[in-house]
Amino acid sequence: MKRKMFFLGMVFAGALLLTAFALPQDQKVGAPWQVPANYKAMKNPNKAGDxxxxSLGKTAYAKHCRSCHGNAGLGDGPKAKNLETFPGDFSSAKFQAFGDGELYYMSYVGRDEMPNFEKKITDEEERWAVISYIRTMKK
Amino acid sequence: MKKVLFTMMLATAFALSGFAQEDESQAVKEKDKPVRPPFQSGYLIDNQTTFIPSEGTLEYVIQHKFGTMDNGFSDLFGLYAPGANIRLALNYVLIKNLQVGYGITRQKMHSDFNVKYTILEQTRQNTIPVAVAFYGNIAIDGSNKDIFGDEYTASNRLSYFSQLIIGRKFNDWLSLQFNTSFTHYNSVDSDYEHDIISLGINGRAQFSPQSSIIFQYDSPLKVKAISEQRGFYHPAKPNLGIGWEICTSTHAFHIYVASADGLVPQQNMMFNQNDFADGGLMLGFTITRLWSF
Known part of the structure; x- marks a missing residue:
């Protein structure tokens, strides 16, 4: 009987130990972006559906963005799991409601885990092309 | 010799192909922007491209070549072969289109200091029809000094390589480059040349947003006018290479087969004895990583 009690006690202690050190695994949702007014006022020079x-944006997106944001912008790229913050769902109505300038700031200036891309995509035309491509991800 | 002349004429025609359009109005010239980068990496197998990342970028480079593939399965096509070569390097872009670098190579324990300057960028409306870049290096042979003979001086260790690169991006998927280079070794064995001129062609055909086929062909020339010997006793063989390039935002990966085993360009131009038509090909790869500052 003592042995049984000891065994049960060990199992209980083991279970307690395992659960006590479990870490939260969920990615956090980023805080609202603070986009400066001069960026907010920016407009995409490309017409919708250009x-x-x-096509240009799709190429640049594949090179620079896809590894985190995923093929369809769902935030499910191969590197996304290693991020502490969910990289966003570009197909959602909430995301697509951001203005062009806001997307520009979020994409190229960045913050925290979203790196700055101003030196990686230096051509203004290419930057806006990526925004145009992201607009096509709307569901 | 006819082949050489033909290649030189082709290179000249290529370089001059768009200068006929210089009569465009000044207004057009002012608007004319450089084309989007013709290459996604500064490296193309053993060669350099006219591409230089934006200023303030640090690049770390790992280049590796295995042994030749001619032993087949016995050494797994060179993967287990002795004598693999590796180069580790750092490059930094000081100002727009000017890059300096330093690398160390296993073969001959070379240390090389290099500089690349993209003098001209091709523009979209052909005001400038080609990109032109200069690449040069000084390499220090770190081998034991006994190798350099009885009359050793430190300068015997030095070799120099300079190259003019002329490239054109033809469309969104195809870019080609011609180059001509001059190699000088301060010290060589008595039946070798000190100087070699060579011509080369290389390019990139992109077939998906991140992937391209890359190729190179470098041909050292037998130029009598600069030869010190009665004949060419150890002429370097051409360096053929073909590979696959994958580029991401901060990395470039090349996996390729090439015939020359050097990772410092002058080594290939002066000493390559691997014949690509006779099993003298080897597997190799290049990895680059960029950091922006």
Whole structure:
């Protein structure tokens, strides 16, 4: 009987030990972005549905963004799991409601885990092309 | 010799192909922007491209070549072969289109200091039809000094390589480059040349947003006018290479087969004895990582 009690006690202690050190695994949702007014006022020079811009943007997105944000912008790229903050769902109505300038700031100036891309995508035309492509991800 | 002349004429025609359009109005010239980068990496197998990352970028480079593939499965096509070569390097972009670098190479324990300057960038409306870059290096052979003979001086260790690169991006997926280079070794064995001129062609065909086929062909020339010997006793063989390039935002990966085993360019131009038509090909890879400051 004592042995049984000891065994049960050990199992209980073991279970307690395992659960006591469990870490929260969920990614946090980023705080609202503080976008400066001069960025907010920016407008995408490309017309909606501009095929050339979308094609260029798709190429740049594949090179620079896809590894975290995923093929369809769902935030499920191969590197996304290593991020503490969910990289966003570009297909959602909430995301697509951001203005062009806000997307520009979020994409190229960045913050925390979202790196600055101003030196990686230096051409203004290419930057806006990526925004045009992201607009096509709307569901 | 006819082949050489033909190649030189082709290179000249290529370089001058767009200068006929210089009569465009000043207004057009002012608006004319450089084309989007013709290459996604400054490296193309053993060669350099006209591409230089934006200023303030630090690049770390790992280059590796295995042994030749001619032993087949016995050494797993060179992967287990002795004599693999590796180069580790750092490059930094000081100002726009000017990069300096330093690398160390296993073969001959070379240390090389290099500089690359993109003099001209191709523009979208052909005001400047080609990109032009200069690449040069000084390499220090770190081998034991006994190798350099009885009359050893430190300068015997030095070799120099300079190259003019002319490239053109033809469309969104195809870019080609021609180059001509001059190699000088301060000290060589008595039946070798000190100087070699060579010509090369290389390029990149992109087939997906991140992937491209890359190729190179460098041909050292037998130029009598600069030869010190009665004949060419150890002429370097051409260096052929073909590979696959994958580029991400901060990395470039090349996996390729090439015939020359050097990772310092003058080594290939002066000493390559691997014949690509006779099993003298080897697997190799290059990895680059960029950091922006």
């Amino acid at each position: 095929a050339a811009a979308i």
